[in-house]
Amino acid sequence: MKSDFEIITKEKERWGKIYTDIYYAIDNISPFLSEDFLKRKKFYAKGKVLKDYMKLLEEEEQKSNKKGFFSRFTSPDEGKINSYKASNRETFTQLENCSKCACFNCVVECSFKTCTSCRRNSHIKSCDHNKLNVRVHDNFTLDLTNNDTGKEDKFKVLATLEDCEKDQEYIIIENIRDINDRYILYLYAGIKEDTYGEITDEDEFNFISQRFETLEA
Structure with a gap:
């Protein structure tokens, strides 16, 4: 009882x-x-x-x-x-x-996708209301194959970011077996599956990296 x-x-x-x-x-x-x-x-x-x-x-x-x-x-x-x-x-x-999301008490009618791009077990951790937001995830992993080696590894998704000015999304992943093996990639959300692309612009890469590192600090 x-x-x-x-x-x-x-x-x-x-x-x-x-x-x-x-x-x-x-x-x-x-x-x-x-x-x-x-x-x-x-x-x-x-x-x-x-x-x-x-x-x-x-x-x-x-x-x-x-x-x-x-x-x-x-x-x-x-x-x-x-x-x-x-x-x-x-x-x-x-x-x-x-209840943990940065959008929860926000009164800005922004241009971000916000709730429409929300994945299971995720929430927006940081948002500047104008250009970039950072979304963190729980238990979100990817099995990816290295194009150079042909080797498949499992990666933990550390964050996804949205730049609403460029209408571009990014994904930051970390090898589960090697925490020093990290990648920042373009994220192209699809109906059936997502695809990823290499960022060749150094300034763009550094900008995304710095924003995430600020969140980690």
Whole structure:
């Protein structure tokens, strides 16, 4: 019984904070953004999933506190709670990342792709609102083949960057077996798969490298 109530308490503490942050953010930014731009933000469209989850937790907690005639208390329906989370797993992950994103409380109607280019388990870490933003990722890896050696290696994606002035995206990757083996490449997002290209302009390469190094520092 105690563990059942502890589960609800922990869930309310974790997701209750994110739920509160989301609706505070919506209230704060709504007066400054057009309805069309506001609707592009994923947490605006998907926040109801978390709202319904908080309602479910509250109902289960209240039900469990009611004393029955033949038994003292009824345990929370943990299966119902887990089922709801499982069926909305992607949305829960998305909303958690939204709460950490630089776009979360932003009131600038910028030219970045922002939410439309958001990948699973990612969020924008840094944004200057005009030219460049930097997106970080969790558990995003690529299997790439070296064109010179023909050898395939697995790379961890450290960040993707968007330059909205050039309408160009970049990707920074690191060899999982050798942290000194890093690459900065052009990123061309595709419907079925992404493609990559070599950056030949030294100034452009250095600019992207410096922006990422500033984030790492």
